[in-house]
Amino acid sequence: MVHPHHARNARPRRARALAAFAVLAGLTLAACSGGASGTAGTSGTAGERETAPGSSHSPSATSQAGPTANDDDAERRRWVDARLAEMTLEEKVGQLFVTYAYGETAGTTRPQDVANNQEWLGVNNGREAVERYHLGGVIYFGWSGNFADPAQVARLSNGLQRAALGSSPEVPLLITTDQEHGVITRLGAPATLFPGSMALGASGRADDAREAARISGEELRAVGITMDHAPVADVNVNPANPVIGVRSFGSDPQLVAGLTAAQVEGYQAGAAQGGGVVASTKHFPGHGDTDVDSHTGLPVVDHSLAEWRLTDAPPFRAAIEAGTGAIMSGHLQFPALDPSGDPATLSRPILTGLLREELGYDGVVITDSLKMAGVRQTYADSEVPVRALRAGADLLLMPPDLDLAYNAVLQAVASGELTEDRVDTSVRRILTLKHEQGIVEQPYADLDRVSEVVGSTEHEEAAQRITDHTTTLVRNEDGVLPLAAEGQSVLVTGAGSGSTVENLAARVGARDVSVTSRYAGTDPDDATIAQVVAAARDADAVVVTTSNAGASPGQAALVDALIATGVPVVTIATDVPYDIGSYPDAATHLATYSSVPVALESAARVLFGEVDPSGTLPVTVPVAGDPAQTLFPLGHGLGYR
Template sequence: MRQLRRPLIALTTALATVATTAVTANAQTGTENGYVTQAVVNSVLHRMSLPEKVGQLFMTYGYGPAANTVDPRNQTEFGVDTPAQVVQRYHLGGFIYFAWSDNIANPGQIAKLSNGLQQAALTSGAHVPLLISTDQEQGLVTRIGAPATTLPGSMALGASRDTGAARQAAAITGRELRAMGVNMDNAPDSDVNVNPANPIIGIRSFGSDPELVSDMVSAQVHGYQDSGPAFRTVSATAKHFPGHGDAATDSHTGLPVIDHDKATWEQVDAPPFRAAIASGVDVIMTAHIVFPKLDTSGDPSTLSPTVLTGMLRNELGYQGMVITDSLQMAGVRQKYSDAEIPVKALQAGADMLLMPQHVGTAIEGVLNAVRTGELSEQRIDQSVRRILTVKYRRGVLFQPFTDISAVDRVVGSKDNKAAAQRITDNTVTVLRNDDKLLPLKSKPKSVLVTGWGQTATATLANAVTARGSKATALTVGAAPTPAAISAAVQAAGANDAVVVLTNGAYKDPGQQDLVRQLVATGKPVIAVCVGNPYDPGSVPQARTWIDTYSSTAVSMESLTKVIFGEHGPRGLLPVSIPGPDGYAYGAGLTW
């Protein structure tokens, strides 16, 4: 096999010019030459050994800001010293970035890390470039912050009802990621959040209406994948199949059980994934959840042939790449060993295995399954072909490196940030304005900005001060104590107006009491929910309620514009707020 390496590399190189031309043409025409794709993929696959092919099935992380950073955590978890050596030792097909693994400091550093990891992949093992991913959903889940362009997230976009804005948001995010060498985004979230108690999805979803979520998912898939030549775009990942929107348990810490029957699943959960598939999504991510009325095995969907092969591939007709959610999560590790889990996932229909608890154990488990006949090499080839096809479609196979000199021009550009602000300006939802407090008729001399979020309150206070009112930020936290509430009430008495930020007040009595006591001061109070949008139904005493669905800087700027009358509210509630003081789906005041 090794003696054939150079001739096979020469063959692949000979195909590169044709393939690169085809990739560019595909992006421009919206079509794909299946024959060229198959020829390129087969030429790469056929020169790989079994361990190299199995390595392509895995995506994991490594510790350090540079490919050659020596970090003792790499030795502890992977038996090597550097991120590059993690790639080389295990012949990885993919690498994922996190702040906690010290991969994310600034755009230039990320781009250099990406190039270093691609070089490691190309100079060892299968000589196949990496899929490099991160979770850049925007809003609540934003791995790469400023100076990259930040946006308010999915539910805020759902409130705008603007699919063009959703597509543009994804295009901006995708182009900036690709400039940093990230060629796959684990977004958009395609869950329909019908459960207000959902502890893990919430504002990561576009809303509770399947049609709205479907339209937004479709727009974002096109934004990520079709906004330019393929080698400048990223693969979109629709997640979490078969639908995480009605979960009441966090699958990071437990195994959620969703009681939807087939008819409910077809009506509520399936439409966004159908839309993603129809839009040509490159990747679909699985969920570690149980639907007992759809699959009686008791296994999480990630390990269920009924779900991944029967429902996703056979019923929905999806033949693209399937990636698991992290295999370190509790929801997938309750029944099987770390060596069995990847085998079960492949048998179910998954292709790429994300973040196994012990990557060496996981890889050896798959290799042993092939040796014993539990998995066939043909089944491995099937998944590797899907992975290589994604790499080909995004131009990764032949253009894996990013231009370091272009990073600062692309990431966080003036045009991108201006577009992000315009998009966000249309997401703010005013649910209640009983006293006609908004927009402010005259600028108050002093404003107290209090409530949840040290960064959010400070950012909003700065934005208010920039309008000519002296604003003071006083953070009381997510579960304010009586002493903290008393301090905020006292500060309110010394100001002309109050803006109070909430996040999770619908489940925290302290936040509810804070709002009630501020209202009781008689000062003008503007209550603003910056997280899951259900807080306005919990404190009816506040006569002015706004939902922003986000505490990002762009959202705080858009909120300030609405408060001061610089921009009218345009957002409509993308979920319903239950209860006697709740609000209907689609609620929202405009002026």
């Protein structure tokens, strides 16, 4: 049920994010009216028809004009030419691969790390992997033991860079991770944590999106990470999307485009001087309208070419215009773009025909992980890397068998399936990116600056200020909010993670009210619900968190049971904002889009009226089970004043 007379006009706030997109929108419409009307595609084999690196849409072309820029370009070309000329074919092929290694140090001798690395890579540690395969890059994860604390990460990065620079071809690594924030966060506290993309979409403030990315990029670079697989440019038009959701800025292509461009600028701010990171915008050609997770299957997107141009393409076009250093391909079928059934990562009509030729992108294309099911269903693991290169990719991320993939590319060159010129084209792009983004000049982390930069007071204050703009008051029918700051007895309960309930209760308790917390579990059963309801009868108000309630019916049952007590209930969706569709009788509802500490603090500030809620829904919220019936529209949001 929509209450338009309560809804704010969200457009003035959204105008801040959309203003940067105005020119880009015109370009997109021009492409729609003047582009090909049929399936995109190009002729040729083995990728030889690709535009030479350095065209007008390469990242270097966005550099400031003038003698200094020209001198830098000339120096860059000389370095790239010299390095490429000195490389053996084996070294060139190694530059095409990015993978992970277990361990907190580059030369780990910890028995479990060694065993894992032997099974995964056939070597003892990351240093040996870099030296044996001449890797172009590495990627860090928590589950591979790469993140203990910021100083450790910096030492790991420096150790891996020493291995790369101390062995042929003496080229620094791209050290990468997925620091999207929100649900996908690799470098945790004490690093500065933001609530993620959809929260930024709720604020609609391009300046906030840019500043969040700048801070994140600065902290990543401080620990030696030089590429972030972010921002997410997918337009989340499908509420049932199992893998994107709050990782997207929203369902409005123009909003997503404006914030994507702002984040590209933020991540890469100061990168050439060693202060930022390469932005790796993802997942081309657009993962926002899928109902299958490409980690476990092959999603199919049924958009027409015209729909793709209007819905999915604008954020990528915006990222290109903003100078994104890399674009990541997605493992998904787009029949209207390529009727062959090949996933986009292996599709020449998509990666070359659309991305390189129609959108004019000539920067680095990196695949999503080649371990994922979405790219392994049709072809053998030995074929996938070769097909990705032929499609137009440059960097091959995490093949399931590095030795097999590496030798498959070498064999493809030997057999003529790939030419060495085609390999050179990708290596030239990779080397150009490394030089352009300051990685060649400043490959090492400064260990003395890590603690000064990561999680600094200035950064933490900025994160809270930015997050205070994101909390969305969706419904306040009975005027329950704001809560009285004194003398209240409040029960904080809910689903999701136990830490979410505990952390929110601590913040509510800091407001001089009596607080009880009771975690109800991810999908509460009848017995748990009864216990929570009994506790609620002694409270003046109940605050209940939900997280992906559509997937766990017990969450909606808990909310409905609490409402039936007659005690005022405030529901808070701490992940996707679609939750209220599962419990539409909730009269007082907030969306925070995240459960990170700054998001919970902002929620507490809104609960007690310390902050006027200013976020608006960046997606349309439908009734659960009926996506055609709108409960709350895009742009809906209430305030106290």
